[in-house]
Amino acid sequence: MSSVEHIKEGRSRPSFPWAFPSSLFGRATPGAGSPAILALLMLPGLIIVAAFFILPMALVAMRVADGPDGLATYFVILTNDRYLASLIQTLVMSGGVTVTALVLCGICGLFLVRNRFAGRNVITALLTLPLSFPGTVVGFMVIMLAGRQGVIGSISDALWGEKIVFAYEITGLFVGYLYFSIPRVILAVMASAEKLDPQLEEAARSLGAPTWRVVKDVILPGLMPGLVSSGAICFATAMGAFGTAFTLATDIDVLPMVIYTEFTRNANIAVAAALSIALGAMTWAVLAAVRVFVGNGATSGTGGGA
Amino acid sequence: MSTQIRLRNCAKTFADGTRALAPFDLTIEGGETIVLLGPSGCGKTTILRMIAGLEFPDAGGVISFDGDDVTRQSIEKRRVGMVFQSYALFPNMTVAENVAYGLKVHGVPSAERDARVDAMLEMMHIDMLADRRIDQLSGGQRQRVALARAIAVQPRVLLLDEPLTALDAKLRVRLRTEINALLRKLGITAVYVTHDQEEAMALGDRIVVMQKGEIAQIGTPREIYRKPQNPFVADFVGAANRMTGQMRDGRLHIGAHVFDAVDAFDPRHGAILDQGAVELYFRADGLSPCDLDEAHFTGRVEAVSYLGERLRLTVSGIGSQAVTIDTHADDVIEAGADVHCRVNADRLTVFPAVTAQS
Numbered sequence: 001m002s003s004v005e006h007i008k009e010g011r012s013r014p015s016f017p018w019a020f021p022s023s024l025f026g027r028a029t030p031g032a033g034s035p036a037i038l039a040l041l042m043l044p045g046l047i048i049v050a051a052f053f054i055l056p057m058a059l060v061a062m063r064v065a066d067g068p069d070g071l072a073t074y075f076v077i078l079t080n081d082r083y084l085a086s087l088i089q090t091l092v093m094s095g096g097v098t099v100t101a102l103v104l105c106g107i108c109g110l111f112l113v114r115n116r117f118a119g120r121n122v123i124t125a126l127l128t129l130p131l132s133f134p135g136t137v138v139g140f141m142v143i144m145l146a147g148r149q150g151v152i153g154s155i156s157d158a159l160w161g162e163k164i165v166f167a168y169e170i171t172g173l174f175v176g177y178l179y180f181s182i183p184r185v186i187l188a189v190m191a192s193a194e195k196l197d198p199q200l201e202e203a204a205r206s207l208g209a210p211t212w213r214v215v216k217d218v219i220l221p222g223l224m225p226g227l228v229s230s231g232a233i234c235f236a237t238a239m240g241a242f243g244t245a246f247t248l249a250t251d252i253d254v255l256p257m258v259i260y261t262e263f264t265r266n267a268n269i270a271v272a273a274a275l276s277i278a279l280g281a282m283t284w285a286v287l288a289a290v291r292v293f294v295g296n297g298a299t300s301g302t303g304g305g306a
Numbered sequence: 307m308s309t310q311i312r313l314r315n316c317a318k319t320f321a322d323g324t325r326a327l328a329p330f331d332l333t334i335e336g337g338e339t340i341v342l343l344g345p346s347g348c349g350k351t352t353i354l355r356m357i358a359g360l361e362f363p364d365a366g367g368v369i370s371f372d373g374d375d376v377t378r379q380s381i382e383k384r385r386v387g388m389v390f391q392s393y394a395l396f397p398n399m400t401v402a403e404n405v406a407y408g409l410k411v412h413g414v415p416s417a418e419r420d421a422r423v424d425a426m427l428e429m430m431h432i433d434m435l436a437d438r439r440i441d442q443l444s445g446g447q448r449q450r451v452a453l454a455r456a457i458a459v460q461p462r463v464l465l466l467d468e469p470l471t472a473l474d475a476k477l478r479v480r481l482r483t484e485i486n487a488l489l490r491k492l493g494i495t496a497v498y499v500t501h502d503q504e505e506a507m508a509l510g511d512r513i514v515v516m517q518k519g520e521i522a523q524i525g526t527p528r529e530i531y532r533k534p535q536n537p538f539v540a541d542f543v544g545a546a547n548r549m550t551g552q553m554r555d556g557r558l559h560i561g562a563h564v565f566d567a568v569d570a571f572d573p574r575h576g577a578i579l580d581q582g583a584v585e586l587y588f589r590a591d592g593l594s595p596c597d598l599d600e601a602h603f604t605g606r607v608e609a610v611s612y613l614g615e616r617l618r619l620t621v622s623g624i625g626s627q628a629v630t631i632d633t634h635a636d637d638v639i640e641a642g643a644d645v646h647c648r649v650n651a652d653r654l655t656v657f658p659a660v661t662a663q664s
Contacts, residue, residue, distance in 0.1 A: 199390045202360055202388065202390075203452075204396070205380075206382070206461075206465075207407055208385070208408055208411045208412055217398075218396065222398075
């Protein structure tokens, strides 16, 4: 968008002195050399992808094939009750974290963009703070909140004489991931909300639309691109997050923990490898499905804007 | 059938204390097209949004549609059609879905809805675009869709907020003509906001000229153009030339020259202005080049611009600031030449000089 505007204004290249000349990307002057330069510039990226993704994936896949059950190991995740339960639990928890984060951040983000008040920047900063925390720290904070010596436990003990403790189970993990996901989602929602044209809502209202219809027909479609992309990141992070789970307890049966246990304790390398690939494939499949279902609506939703 | 709109004692003060509108009264007759005209920040859009129900007047203000008090009614209840400068079309819907939206919200059965959408699209000459997405349309097409969407629900009043400002000059004139024909055909009450004097003249039954949150003048296009009631209106509708003079016993003196039969009415005092210092506002036809023997003034041509049907001269040496004068397009006049001019006294608008006021 901005480069098009530059051209319209008669400035062929950006005014930043440190920026690449635009001809490097073959847009302003499609010279004969530019595709070659482009390919050359892509090389470091390709090398990194090859070294850290394709190669290890191939090795992991080979480990599975070399195992006692050969390629059948891939199906162990479906045939073994424990692995299957772990997979379902991981999917449900990640989905739950994603949906909850989207709902909470959708409301907060929209509110923060629409309203100017004292302390607004402080609240935004606080909400986006967990971006800088590692999973382990988040896990520690969950224990401080809902652990045996936690705040919630102390308060409930004082009130009802019963300690409420949920840090060391899947509920604690859910709270940790949710907290971890809020900044990513809220930033994306706020970026989308800034771009919403308030006149669209006014137009809908002038046509007689009550508030819920304005939300459904105007605000949600406008936020959809941000919700889909940040929801995808949130889901993928929750599927693979390990640090928080490991800090909370070693017996929470989410898939990354199962993989860790199989690999380090049981030395069951073939199964660990198969589970790893299954975890990656499953995450990818869910994201692809979301993109197919919501993506079309989301892209037409941004049509005019981006 | 058409709705009469009355605003009584409406003022608007924003939360930060700035006064957007001084208290005013305005009655818009049923079927009338009113144009709110003024520079940006004059409060014209605030009036439009008040009628829409997007802003509410300060306590004491009353807005009524056909006698019904709608002052505290929100926009979704008021049945107003709105057209925006940014079009504000729903990007996640097709053209037909956009036009159908209001009908859907109002629960019109789908068969009737389709028929009405088709009729609207046909009336706006966009029936071939029904299934297009909004980002596939040009600006002119978008504004036609916006108009179709606004009138599909048969609103009580159509509110247009600078609907043509984002379009290029040629399309602007064409769509203006179309909107004018549409408003006459529908007989709908309409309020049209613009900063463009020509647009206001072409569309308005009456024009409300706004200045800094106050109504400077209300009148027909002819009244606004020929009889501006104050220097601001005169200047805003194109009488940008200024000279100073003296009124003595009902006759206008400019320098050594004396003119009779000048229409010098002081609207602020409701009386004939026959004594005192005056300011004269006039367009490019207030002075015309002539031969030396019938000239009142001689000035020096600073710049010449060729406007096609006429030649526009910027002339210094007459009055305190340069004035623009039109002459025949075929005249050959170069910058730097002297030009002799005659005053067309009937083209002057006379106001009491500001310094002569209280």
